Structure formats: C-alpha cells, structure tokens
Amino acid sequence: MTNKQIIIAAIKARPGIRTPELVEETSIDNPQSYIALEIDRGEILVDKVASELGGRHINTYRINPENPPDETLNPRQRVVKARVAAPATEAAFSAALSSRGDLHISDGRKTIQLSPSQTAGLIAYLDRINVDQVMKAAGIA
Known part of the structure; x- marks a missing residue:
C-alpha cells in the first residue's frame, strides 16, 4: 500500500x-x-x-460519505471529443526507442508509449515468435 x-x-x-x-x-x-x-x-x-x-x-x-476518495487511487477520467483525422498511411508510422528504454510507437493518429519494463516484455515476446512465418501465413511476406 x-x-x-x-x-x-x-x-x-x-x-x-x-x-x-x-x-x-x-x-x-x-x-x-x-x-x-x-x-x-x-x-x-x-x-x-x-x-x-x-x-x-x-x-x-x-x-466525506457523499464524495469518498477513490479506493484504487486511479486518476479521474476526463471525457474529451475525438478529433476526426485523415486515415493513417504507412508513411506516417514511426517508432522510437530512447536510451532509457522507453518505446514510442505512432501511426500518425495514435501514439503508444511503453515504459522500459513494458518495452523489455514486448521485445522478449517478439524474440520468441518467428515473425517471418507469421507474416508469410498472413500473405504479407
């Protein structure tokens, strides 16, 4: 706790x-x-x-019984309007790995930021699979 x-x-x-x-x-x-x-x-x-x-x-x-604190201590969520954007192209894809181990992946519309431990988990997962076989089965390779 x-x-x-x-x-x-x-x-x-x-x-x-x-x-x-x-x-x-x-x-x-x-x-x-x-x-x-x-x-x-x-x-x-x-x-x-x-x-x-x-x-x-x-x-x-x-x-306060009418407004108790969040037991999980999660941040309060905000509702925001989604913006309409043009469809992402493959050229808009980017990935950046910082020297601290943070990984940022973006498709032009959305960005995912992974912590060093999440990045290590993703890399370990990708190392365990045969990407060439998966892509060939998907008809991409």
Missing part, C-alpha cells in the same frame, strides 16, 4: 482521527501532504478542534 492508501484506510477506520493519532498509527510524518488533493476535492473533510493541552488547534479527518 502507498502512504496515501495507508492514511485513507486509517481515516476510514477511525472517523475523526486527529493528526497526532494519524502520525502515531501510520508512522507517516505530515500525513496531510499525502492527502492534500483529496482534501481539496472535498473527499476527505478536515475539522479543527481544540488541543487537549491547549494552544493550537488540531485537525481531525473523516471521509
């Missing part, structure tokens, strides 16, 4: 948990910095309460 997931789980388990208790339970210093976006989006609610010892107020945290 990430620090953010640990903090959200602790808040869910103990609504109204205070900052010092959250730090003690999770062993994560400055937990609010990990959940700042969830607080800004109103998914985690923050209330200030007086300290038992006096002095500064302390934050308490609880999950």
Whole structure:
C-alpha cells in the first residue's frame, strides 16, 4: 500500500482521527501532504478542534460519505471529443526507442508509449515468435 492508501484506510477506520493519532498509527510524518488533493476535492473533510493541552488547534479527518476518495487511487477520467483525422498511411508510422528504454510507437493518429519494463516484455515476446512465418501465413511476406 502507498502512504496515501495507508492514511485513507486509517481515516476510514477511525472517523475523526486527529493528526497526532494519524502520525502515531501510520508512522507517516505530515500525513496531510499525502492527502492534500483529496482534501481539496472535498473527499476527505478536515475539522479543527481544540488541543487537549491547549494552544493550537488540531485537525481531525473523516471521509466525506457523499464524495469518498477513490479506493484504487486511479486518476479521474476526463471525457474529451475525438478529433476526426485523415486515415493513417504507412508513411506516417514511426517508432522510437530512447536510451532509457522507453518505446514510442505512432501511426500518425495514435501514439503508444511503453515504459522500459513494458518495452523489455514486448521485445522478449517478439524474440520468441518467428515473425517471418507469421507474416508469410498472413500473405504479407
């Protein structure tokens, strides 16, 4: 689990948990910095309460039941209009392998970016197959 997931789980388990208790339970210093976006989006609610010892107020945290944070912590999806483009030609195809191992493949309309580990997996897969036989069977070779 990430620090953010640990903090959200602790808040869910103990609504109204205070900052010092959250730090003690999770062993994560400055937990609010990990959940700042969830607080800004109103998914985690923050209330200030007086300290038992006096002095500064302390934050308490609880999950907003009407707008809870995403359990999987996936980014929120945006809906965008697809643009209409001319059909891609073979001349528009490009592939680029960076020195870090990132692979970018584009057909002029769409681009795929693979991480170094995904690139290694793709290359290992292609190494295991006989491309000439596959292309001949497809009637291309």
